[in-house]
Amino acid sequence: MSNIKEHSTVIKHRSHLLKKSRDLPIYGLLLPGVLLVIIFHYIPLFGIIIAFKDYNPFAGIIRSEWVGLKNFEFFLMDENFWRVMRNTIEINIMQIVMGFPIPIIFAILLNELWSARLKKITQTISYLPYFISWVVAAGIITSVLSPSTGAINVFIKRFGIAPIHFLAKENYFRPIIIVTGIWKSFGMNAVYYIAAIAAIDTQLYEAAKIDGASKIRQIWHVTLPGIKTMAIVLLVLQVGTLVSIGFEQIFLLYNPLVYEVGDVISTYTYRLGIEQARYSLTTAIGFTQSIVNFILVYTTNRIAKSFAKWSLW
Amino acid sequence: MKKSFVLLISVFLLASFLVTGCSYGVASDNNYTTNTNSTNSSTDVPANTETKVSPDKIRIFYITSGLTIPDNFNYKNNFVLDELAKIANVEIEEAVVPPYSDYKTKFNLMMSSGNICDVVHIPAVNEVNSYGQSGAFVELTDIINGSDIMKKRYSIQFVELLKANDGKIYSLRSLPVDGDCNSFGVRYDLLESVGYTGMPTTMDEWLNAMRKVKAKYPDSIPYTSRENLHYCEFVFKSFGCASDGVSWQYYKGKVIPAFGNPLYKDALITYQTMLEEGLMDKEFVTSKAQDFQDKRLNKNVLINQQNLTALATWIDRFTSNGITTAMFIPGRYPKIEDDRIDPIAVFDGPPSIGAHCVAISSTSKKKDAAVRFLEALLSDECNNLTVWGREGIEYNVINGEKVSDYTKASESNWRLMYGMLFGLNTKEELELLAKTNIANTKFDNAGKEKYQKLFLEEAGKALADLNSVQMNPYNLIALDKDTVTRLTEAANEARTIAVKAMLNEISLTEFDAQAANFMEKYQFITDEYNAKLPEAQRKATMK
Numbered sequence: 001m002s003n004i005k006e007h008s009t010v011i012k013h014r015s016h017l018l019k020k021s022r023d024l025p026i027y028g029l030l031l032p033g034v035l036l037v038i039i040f041h042y043i044p045l046f047g048i049i050i051a052f053k054d055y056n057p058f059a060g061i062i063r064s065e066w067v068g069l070k071n072f073e074f075f076l077m078d079e080n081f082w083r084v085m086r087n088t089i090e091i092n093i094m095q096i097v098m099g100f101p102i103p104i105i106f107a108i109l110l111n112e113l114w115s116a117r118l119k120k121i122t123q124t125i126s127y128l129p130y131f132i133s134w135v136v137a138a139g140i141i142t143s144v145l146s147p148s149t150g151a152i153n154v155f156i157k158r159f160g161i162a163p164i165h166f167l168a169k170e171n172y173f174r175p176i177i178i179v180t181g182i183w184k185s186f187g188m189n190a191v192y193y194i195a196a197i198a199a200i201d202t203q204l205y206e207a208a209k210i211d212g213a214s215k216i217r218q219i220w221h222v223t224l225p226g227i228k229t230m231a232i233v234l235l236v237l238q239v240g241t242l243v244s245i246g247f248e249q250i251f252l253l254y255n256p257l258v259y260e261v262g263d264v265i266s267t268y269t270y271r272l273g274i275e276q277a278r279y280s281l282t283t284a285i286g287f288t289q290s291i292v293n294f295i296l297v298y299t300t301n302r303i304a305k306s307f308a309k310w311s312l313w
Numbered sequence: 314m315k316k317s318f319v320l321l322i323s324v325f326l327l328a329s330f331l332v333t334g335c336s337y338g339v340a341s342d343n344n345y346t347t348n349t350n351s352t353n354s355s356t357d358v359p360a361n362t363e364t365k366v367s368p369d370k371i372r373i374f375y376i377t378s379g380l381t382i383p384d385n386f387n388y389k390n391n392f393v394l395d396e397l398a399k400i401a402n403v404e405i406e407e408a409v410v411p412p413y414s415d416y417k418t419k420f421n422l423m424m425s426s427g428n429i430c431d432v433v434h435i436p437a438v439n440e441v442n443s444y445g446q447s448g449a450f451v452e453l454t455d456i457i458n459g460s461d462i463m464k465k466r467y468s469i470q471f472v473e474l475l476k477a478n479d480g481k482i483y484s485l486r487s488l489p490v491d492g493d494c495n496s497f498g499v500r501y502d503l504l505e506s507v508g509y510t511g512m513p514t515t516m517d518e519w520l521n522a523m524r525k526v527k528a529k530y531p532d533s534i535p536y537t538s539r540e541n542l543h544y545c546e547f548v549f550k551s552f553g554c555a556s557d558g559v560s561w562q563y564y565k566g567k568v569i570p571a572f573g574n575p576l577y578k579d580a581l582i583t584y585q586t587m588l589e590e591g592l593m594d595k596e597f598v599t600s601k602a603q604d605f606q607d608k609r610l611n612k613n614v615l616i617n618q619q620n621l622t623a624l625a626t627w628i629d630r631f632t633s634n635g636i637t638t639a640m641f642i643p644g645r646y647p648k649i650e651d652d653r654i655d656p657i658a659v660f661d662g663p664p665s666i667g668a669h670c671v672a673i674s675s676t677s678k679k680k681d682a683a684v685r686f687l688e689a690l691l692s693d694e695c696n697n698l699t700v701w702g703r704e705g706i707e708y709n710v711i712n713g714e715k716v717s718d719y720t721k722a723s724e725s726n727w728r729l730m731y732g733m734l735f736g737l738n739t740k741e742e743l744e745l746l747a748k749t750n751i752a753n754t755k756f757d758n759a760g761k762e763k764y765q766k767l768f769l770e771e772a773g774k775a776l777a778d779l780n781s782v783q784m785n786p787y788n789l790i791a792l793d794k795d796t797v798t799r800l801t802e803a804a805n806e807a808r809t810i811a812v813k814a815m816l817n818e819i820s821l822t823e824f825d826a827q828a829a830n831f832m833e834k835y836q837f838i839t840d841e842y843n844a845k846l847p848e849a850q851r852k853a854t855m856k
Contacts, residue, residue, distance in 0.1 A: 025320040029326065032326040058447050059447070278794075
């Protein structure tokens, strides 16, 4: 009896090893990515200690003077920090509210196109802006919105309206940031939803049709539930960057007239970190951002679990 | 088959990952450096056949100071650097030269990497002193005292001005220059085309000149600036305000914020008038550097803010961009006649020690070689090479006097960047640069003569204005690191208020309220400036 047990253990062990050896190429494929994450994301985590020191590149991290929470105190007591934080959060919330549904709607509409060729062409055109750098995009935007030669002002001047210097007006600046941000990214974001829609079983649509569901009903009852998981994942990830924001777009488009509403955490950090080499201070800011973002991701995930019965973890 | 394919892909990915990681750490990988393998430039490079016993190899970091550098230029081997290396008995192993638009970022990145060149040149006094105090650079007091040439170039006052807040010297700085000042370039050809036979002298005359130019050339922008107000000195300085309209300034024995100047609002009203009448570019607030330069070239801009030496280089820029009728002459600030003005703010006063710093890395293993290289930078040979060039090529000696070959000299204008310790803007250099560039314009001989005469006369007047007041002690005050951080944010806030007022986005009453809040909020900066002012005044008046 014990021989049979031993024999079956050996067989299990061998088949386990056999499975592992069959999966070796897959692990090999995974290895560079894992190494990349470990080397560039986990190991640098030790550098967070710079936030608690007066970092001196010549003394090195270990020998730099320990200052405790002085760096945190510095930026938390700075009125400008709270202004840029407020701007960052407000712009991000507007981007989520306005930018989140657009790729979903676009993906659904694209899915309903009859012509496969037209679908491909539309999809390609929609994600082309994603590949244009912000330097080029900002140049285009500045030209189009120019009060003297921009297409929009040339058009409105024909109706007797005085030209508007859009980029220099506080009440236009944020909408411009949001609209151009959506224009640049919605095509690429829609790709995730298109993939999710493609994975929905077509029999569900047939069943719905048989039950007399109209197109809208099919979308509501089949498509949207089908992409719910993807939407939750992307929403959680987006909320997880609520206190961070891309640098290039704002840096290339903002100017003194719109600092009050357009200056954000990334431009603030750029001035302190790169222009003034205040590495400790900017590490402290980055660390704070990461903590806040983590709390937001965790909270959003819990909310998703409660309401949508699905979460990232 | 599928398994082997997957295995092959994963091995390839891993190998490429390892190769990428292993190529980090070699300083010459930076794409803006030249290393030992680069080819010589197209300019003549004298063969360095005479090698002394084992010249020490050093690495240097320097900037181009905004000069136009030819394509394929060799930053490590050229006739100037080769001569300096010969004098110092060194070999330039590597020259790290970042793009001029981004030099501070690259400098900070180099410093934080720890891989610092033996000799570092950068026009960033606060940063060099800050890094020096952290131990990055060698303290130079004993070295200066032990070097004949350094003692010859740096007087007691200059040595005092070299000192950081802690009383130590971490870099040599460019010597005060006698050929440069804050100025503006006037398109004299535009003035002549609207009937002027001389330069306007008062603010009202300048405004009228701008109106005439605008009337004759409706598409022109007689005056422009760009988003950071850097080029708005013309009106602010004439009213005795801080040149950028947002910094602190010296005013009648104390330091005040720009908004505290009694004539600040008058300056704002002048800008408002210029903007309303279309005399100033309304889009300046969103103009980036390239837009700004394009407008200066193509939009008949009458007044172009620049220092004198940069004006001399702009002569060439008009020529090379096909604007062959442009006659670009320095202007004098039309100081407003008002007792409330402190003329120091208008004319700045004689320059103190310059902002170009040359330091020796504390991690250098060739400190003696680095010191010799600094001495070479201060030598008469260096001065001659950078200003005049090579005898028989860029200049000839005729009857005991140096006569420049302008064509040849203009081909190697880049040599000026190696005169970093002499200041790039001596009177001699200014004159030579202006004559060289004017000689290359498309004017006939009479036109060139007139151009040259006008340029040098008006430059002389601007320099006389500069020297008509005492040295500005404000430039000698160094704030604490934390205050400098707050100062940057304060300047951004002030800029917003100033630009909104200029563009009538806020009324002058609202401006008053916001300015008062601003000054109260940043009172601590004013206090620190005034606490350090007595020491700065002492240095400014030292003999």
